[in-house]
Amino acid sequence: MQLRHRYRLAGSALAVAAAGALALTAPGAHADSEERGGGPHHGGGPTVDLQVLALNDLHGALEPPTGSDGELLHEHEDGTTETIEAGGVEYLAGALDEAREGEHRSVTVAAGDLVGATPLLSGLFHDEPTIEALNGLGMDVAGVGNHEFDEGFAELTRLQEGGCHPEDGCYADDREFAGSDFPYLAANVVDEDTGEPVMAPYAVQNLKGVKVGFIGVTLEGTADIVTREGIEGLEFLDEVETINHYTEVLERQGVNAVIALVHEGGYPAAEAYNAECDVDGGDLSGPIVEIAERTDAGVDALITGHTHQPYVCAVPDPEGNDRLVTSAASNGRLFTELSMSYDRRSGDIVRTSVTGSNVAVDREREPVSEMTELLDFWRELADPIANEPIGWISADIPGRGAGTPEFPAGDLIADAQLAHALSLDESTDLALMNPGGVRADLTYAASGDEGDGVVTYGEGFTVQPFANTVNLLDLTGEQLLTVLTEQVSGENEASPKILQPSDGFSYTLDLTASGADRIVADSVTVNGEPLDPSATYRVAVNSFLAGGGDGLPTLAEGTNPLVGEDDMAALADYLTANSSAEAPLDPPAADRITVVE
Structure with a gap:
């Protein structure tokens, strides 16, 4: 059962900014799609379909979360509501696979806090289990959040590159942690002496000849909400200024399709994850609204997080055109599905084609056996402590x-x-x-x-x-x-x-x-x-x-x-x-x- 709310953008196409500098590319993959004409677009050329699947604030919730942390409120068309039990990576893996069926250009991304503040099954092992689960989920690229720095920048680097924990070592004699299969992006995290990013600021996903750039930023106030020892020597820059700079960088390289992964969020007026969201009607508040209103119109969508709220909202860009801003709650209870057309002639996303849904990860589906096997491996190591x-x-x-x-x-x-x-x-x-x-x-x-x-x-x-x-x-x-x-x-x-x-x-x-x-x-x-x-x-x-x-x-x-x-x-x-x-x-x-x- 997939329960979803779809929001289609209205308005004119966006204007494109200028731009420049270095790129991190990662092959993105999933079969080809037929070219087709028609529909509103920038350059009048043939278009192809793109799918973006997005997570945020997973917080290592590998097993189904309990209590209110594992529930969603779903609103029916007649206005009545029901509570859905949701989450658990065994079910999330199946839901993502189902969403990808029939899609030829699909990419899976995240907007931070995938690790940190995690349950024992992940936290006991310094979040290695969560990184391995994300690899299994098919994560392509992720922005950092504040919790990625909970154990410090050096540990975040190890989670990407692999290797045994410097103090606890490896957790099995014949098994060494390999690190993430996806890049973490941190465009606004810089060395305070040089001003240079300490991690990749962006990634370009090449989806069978279609290039989409992703810029990752965490909230500027990260230093105020993590332990300072772990981020010594790092500076966290303004989110909007950073995104706008790297939008220009990407456009100078000919990458006009740009999506921002922003670990900062908002608060919807309605509690139901599938409620209508009209910013002009006051349905979304919080820091992300101003960020979205100021972010370069060359960015085609903002995938956000941090507030653990569910929303798919249209917020006007600086040119007055609607642009989707999304968040998929927390703990893997939801993922966001974005569908859009890419114009081959302009090399850009057709803004008016973008639609978005938050999809509930209910537990009525069959768990994915490969993910169950991964969790069982870590449970066997954790159970003597966890069950006390x-x-x-x-x-x-x-x-x-x-x-x-x-x-x-x-x-x-x-x-x-x-x-x-x-x-x-x-x-x-x-x-x-x-x-x-x-x-x-x-x-x-x-x-x-x-x-x-x-x-x-x-x-x-x-x-x-x-x-x-x-x-x-x-x-x-x-x-x-x-x-x-x-x-x-x-x-x-x-x-x-x-x-x-x-x-x-x-x-x-x-x-x-x-x-x-x-x-x-x-x-x-x-x-x-x-x-x-x-x-x-x-x-x-x-x-x-x-x-x-x-x-x-x-x-x-x-x-x-x-x-x-x-x-x-x-x-x-x-x-x-x-x-x-x-x-x-x-x-x-x-x-x-x-x-x-």
Whole structure:
């Protein structure tokens, strides 16, 4: 069953920009198509059909994701909706193969965050399983996202080139990791000294004589949301300026068909993945709208990501002509299918021919056996760790999918980090957890051989996969209040990063206000006492936050640092100490932040 929504562009053909410089080519392949005439196009010559299949934000979700992370909302023509369980690379492989049937020029691409923040099956092996799965899916070219830098630039290079992990080595005596069969593109990631790209900025796919250029960029703010040690010496440039530059570079080489892979995204007004999307009607918001409006009209489509949202929208280019901007949600629940005509005479895509669909990867199809064999290999290595019980819960503990500023899984992790911090320093007052570090729900229903309510190490790792440490630091009350305001102001004003609080820390968040005024200063309490601006508080955060991550620079000013164990160990210890089969842990009430709306 393929459930899809199709959007056809209206308007005139695009104008072409000028251009120049070096190219990375990769043979792209899939049988030939018949030439045909007719239809709107640039040069009046015969056209051939092209298909582009696109993913984004897979995050190593090799097995079917659980809870809300594995669901899609489908809207029927009569306005009713249903929830579809979706995802899992065994099913994704079959869905992509089905989409390619009968297509003679097809290319498969991605817009970043394919690895990083991954479940245990991939994360335990530094995402080698995900790269091998992407090779099996037929990935041709991928842009980088911020999570590709989670383990640093050197590790990203290894994932492309292959070889054993520098610390863990190879995971089987007779099997060495070969690396990716596809290039990663990072046009706006440059050496801060030379200004030169540190990876290929673009790739040209030669599809049986039809050349299509792909430019890959990650969000300019990547440095603020990854651990700084791994990106030392790198600079992240403006997305639009970079895409526009390389559009000219490609056009000077005679490559007029250009598609941008942009790891930045937007937010559709409707929740259903197949809902209509009209930008003029306010159906899409967020950073990608301005990026699309400013990106050179020589770019024929923008494939995007980062926000984990599903959309296929038409956004006007700088010349006022509609251009598709797409995103396929996350976790392999969807892929985007773009169909278009290529004019041989102009060497360009016919803009008015471009149509787009988001296709649900339902689990009613047969899993692809080759992908099952790959997962079984890695499961055999991971199972002894993954299946170890670490706790019991009485019901689902929702993560960011709860859709509220504060959510139960965030509070649980903050409580676990506070407990660990107290074991190191009994003067610790509170813990704060970044929302982006909570990657999934903890689900009550059994996902394997364990019983309902059992939390395994693998399930815990899926929720919190970054291997950060729990760090202790001192902040004055004034600094702590500044941290709270940084959540909702400055670079976080448009998309607040609400820190999840440990038990005993509370305040009021006024969403009717703007900027820093959203934090009601006199509402902040620590263990029942009003916040004292001149007092010193002992605060536990993960190492990412301790470095000022998520646009919270005041945390990096903390003094008297102490580094504890890794955060996953803290969560496992907390669940083990505070739950049992007879007395499972209840979900936190998520009532520490009072929200005014």
